[in-house]
Amino acid sequence: MGDAGGGRTADSLVKIVGYTSSTYKADKVSKSIGYGFAFLARVIELYAKKPTRHSQGLSAVAGQIAYARYVTRFTGIFECLEALKNGSWVGADDNDHLKRVVTLQVYSMLLYYPLEHASFVGFVYVVDAFSVTGVTFSRSAPKWFPSLDASKCSRQSCMAWGAYVALDLYVNHARLSILAERERQLLDKKSDVPDVEVRSIPIRKDDEVLIVRGSNKGKEGRVTQVYRKKFVIHVERVVKEKVNGAAVNTGIHPSKVVITKLKLDKDRKKILERKNRAVGDKNKGKFTEADVAMANVD
Secondary structure (H helix, E strand, O other), rough: OHHHHHHHHHHHHHHHHHHOOOHHHHHHHHHHHHHHHHHHHHHHHHHHOOOOOOOOOOOOOHHHHHHHHHHHHHHHHHHHHHHHHHOOOOOOOOHHHHHHHHHHHHHHHHHHHHHHHHHHOOOOOOEEEEEEOOEEEEEOHHHHHHOHHHHHHHHHHHHHHHHHHHHHHHHHHHHHHHHHHHHHHHHHHHHOOOOOOOOOOOOOOOOOOOOOOOOOOOOEEEEEEEOOOOOOOEOOOOOOOOOOOOOOEEEEHHHHHHHHEOOOHHHHHHHHHOOOHHHHHHHHOOOOHHHHHHHOOO
């Protein structure tokens, strides 16, 4: 048990280190912590109906984290340059269109990081202090770069970030659509079931079913036995334990399951063709020329 627990802890640490090794992801972690502290401070103030020592302390920490995040972004531009050169942000299955969109994402971040750096520098004030009889006083400190509009740089960086997020949402949506289409094609290729509209069919051994009602709802598996006289089927891995510890199959009524995969043979294909409602409804009540000809035969 100790080795298993230690292994899980080591795996978790590896995942955390791997996630935070990226500038972008490490910034997300810092942002989550900062927003969490700010939210907790607000909750404390609402509960106490006034600012408290703890709420003010949490707010101060949240503000410091916000400024510290500027520093963590200093290495982000190098990751963007690497992605632009090697295409590391491009997915393995991305088409040419998605590759161009991902390249636009890289350019938006190449614009975002320098603007963030300029905004950070613009907010820096030069310390202006003087001492009188051993007591230090501080005066209104001037900016390091008075001509640099930090607020404007911050707004422009937010616009670049917004463009990145919009492009990221588009890329992820397109990737999910491509995966869904490939999955559908794969399922169509694997499935041997004809394209028919059949609501029900007699169940048989080796069908794969999903239990949709009863205490075993949600379980799925292959049908191992069918007892037609008892209206009971057995599904693999759906068992119960007797008093003596022996495991026995649980009897399930066929009406509680949905067939997810048919065990097809020529007889079953004939049943599907006969019960196909899409074809049957069109020809229902209609006589063919052969039927009319046979009706005149004495």
